[in-house]
Amino acid sequence: ETGVTQTPRHLVMGMTNKKSLKCEQHLGHNAMYWYKQSAKKPLELMFVYNFKEQTENNSVPSRFSPECPNSSHLFLHLHTLQPEDSALYLCASSQVGEVFYGYTFGSGTRLTVV
Amino acid sequence: GEDVEQSLFLSVREGDSSVINCTYTDSSSTYLYWYKQEPGAGLQLLTYIFSNMDMKQDQRLTVLLNKKDKHLSLRIADTQTGDSAIYFCAGLNSGNTPLVFGKGTRLSVIA
Numbered sequence A: 001e002t003g004v005t006q007t008p009r010h011l012v013m014g015m016t017n018k019k020s021l022k023c024e025q026h027l028g029h030n031a032m033y034w035y036k037q038s039a040k041k042p043l044e045l046m047f048v049y050n051f052k053e054q055t056e057n058n059s060v061p062s063r064f065s066p067e068c069p070n071s072s073h074l075f076l077h078l079h080t081l082q083p084e085d086s087a088l089y090l091c092a093s094s095q096v097g098e099v100f101y102g103y104t105f106g107s108g109t110r111l112t113v114v
Numbered sequence B: 001g002e003d004v005e006q007s008l009f010l011s012v013r014e015g016d017s018s019v020i021n022c023t024y025t026d027s028s029s030t031y032l033y034w035y036k037q038e039p040g041a042g043l044q045l046l047t048y049i050f051s052n053m054d055m056k057q058d059q060r061l062t063v064l065l066n067k068k069d070k071h072l073s074l075r076i077a078d079t080q081t082g083d084s085a086i087y088f089c090a091g092l093n094s095g096n097t098p099l100v101f102g103k104g105t106r107l108s109v110i111a
Helices: none
Strands: A004-007 A010-013 A018-025 A031-037 A044-050 A053-057 A064-070 A073-079 A087-094 A109-113 B004-006 B009-013 B018-024 B029-037 B043-050 B055-058 B061-066 B071-076 B085-093 B105-110
Touching: A004 A087, A010 A018, A018 A031, A018 A087, A031 A073, A044 A064, A044 A073, B004 B085, B009 B018, B018 B029, B018 B085, B018 B105, B029 B061, B029 B071, B043 B055, B043 B061, B043 B071, B071 B085
Parallel strands: A010 A109, B009 B105
Antiparallel strands: A004 A018, A018 A073, A031 A044, A031 A087, A044 A053, A064 A073, A087 A109, B004 B018, B018 B071, B029 B043, B029 B085, B055 B061, B061 B071, B085 B105
């Protein structure tokens, strides 16, 4: 596998469920990101991890909980979500210090909260 | 912080040129990028330009940067139906702060 892989591709969950989104990068990058893409809104940066340390949390509600166990894996744990949390969740990675190539994105997880 | 603005829709005929425009606010933006998102997919890096450049050409793609007006454009020559997608402009400053994206321009190509 190459690039950035996200699983699952689609997820439907009830408001009382707990689920996790997974992201894995095979590029040797040292930074990983979660973005939220909703209809009619700009891409919203949620979390940033540089060298496994969380460096940004853009006022994201606590019902979203990120985890970065190593530089290749990133998780987004979800619990007691609201219908307005339905969106495409995109993971990206980059090599900090070498911004020439920008970010590499995964295909996203389409989340529907019912 | 950075703010990036784009028009939301553009419709062109197959074979014509498409020009997608973007304005940004942070004059310290060092790198500017164009990404393409096809339906059901993530964002794919199309091209980039450094702030010390005015123009960059890559096959059918031409990027123009006007630093004075903080305006970036992407021209697609001989637009094809496969170019139908959402195009995002994004900026990054030298401090390695995360990319800031515009809302995206939906390009529709009419056969």
